[in-house]
Amino acid sequence: MLNWSGHGAIVTGGASGLGAATAEKLASSGLRVAIFDLNSEAGRNQAEKIGGHFFQVDVSDPSSVAAGISEAQNACGPARVVVNCAGLAPAAKTVSRGTAHDPAVFETTVRVNLLGTFNVASQAAAQMVSCNPLDPDGARGVIINTASVAAFDGQVGQVAYAASKGGVVGMTLPMARDLADKGVRVCAIAPGLFLTPLLQSLPEEVQASLGAQVPFPSRLGDPTEFAEMVSHISQNPMLNGEVIRLDGAIRMAPR
DSSP, X not given: OOOOTTSEEEEETTTSHHHHHHHHHHHHTTOEEEEEESOHHHHHHHHHHHTOEEEEOOTTOHHHHHHHHHXXXXXXXXXXXXXXXXXXXXXXXXXXXXXXXXXXXXXXXXXXXXXXXXXXXXXXXXXXXXXXXXXXXXXXXXXXXXXXXXXXXXXXXXXXXXXXXXXXXXXXXXXXXXXXXXXXXXXXXXXXXXXXXXHHTSOHHHHHHHHHTSSXXXXXXXXXXXXXXXXXXXXXXXXXXXXXXXXXXXXXXOO
């Protein structure tokens, strides 16, 4: 198993939810964590909590990503573990009350969820390949992207979200193949229903109803369980090019 302790890590969307839990887990494993997020107050608070660093980065803007990666390298060293958790989840149908889906909402969702993931992954990979290998296999780093079960079981009103996450799924294997000879692995996690800030804002009875839809365990996932999967992927050198559903066996109904 690989040990990344003492090396740099980047977690996008690390100010809250799955990203915050991931940043905390990586920091507790000895990595020097840089949090990328737009929410500066929450990002700084989380960075202070875990002994990391915060950088305000718009993942949909390649220039902002480049600046963030450079700043993170100065603060934490080159990132050897990169986790993309930043994302949007708007709800809108293809046609609603006779009106077509707002193309700007669709575009923004794709820009943040898909292009944002690509921007960070590709630029971080360029940094990783310049680093020295850390084991006899030539491992230089690992990139873990966040997809969603919506990529496979998109529900009513999730056309933009499902399309963006489907793109994350689609680029996982070719990106892993692109980087294989350079010692950089790429995987994705497709979480199901997790207790993120979005779901936490719902009434408790609604949360319980959603959790009951999960075959086993019949509850909402805890962000720490997502973080544990990130940790395992980062350490297991044979996990590469794979999209892992982390969903308690749920298959989403149309609604």
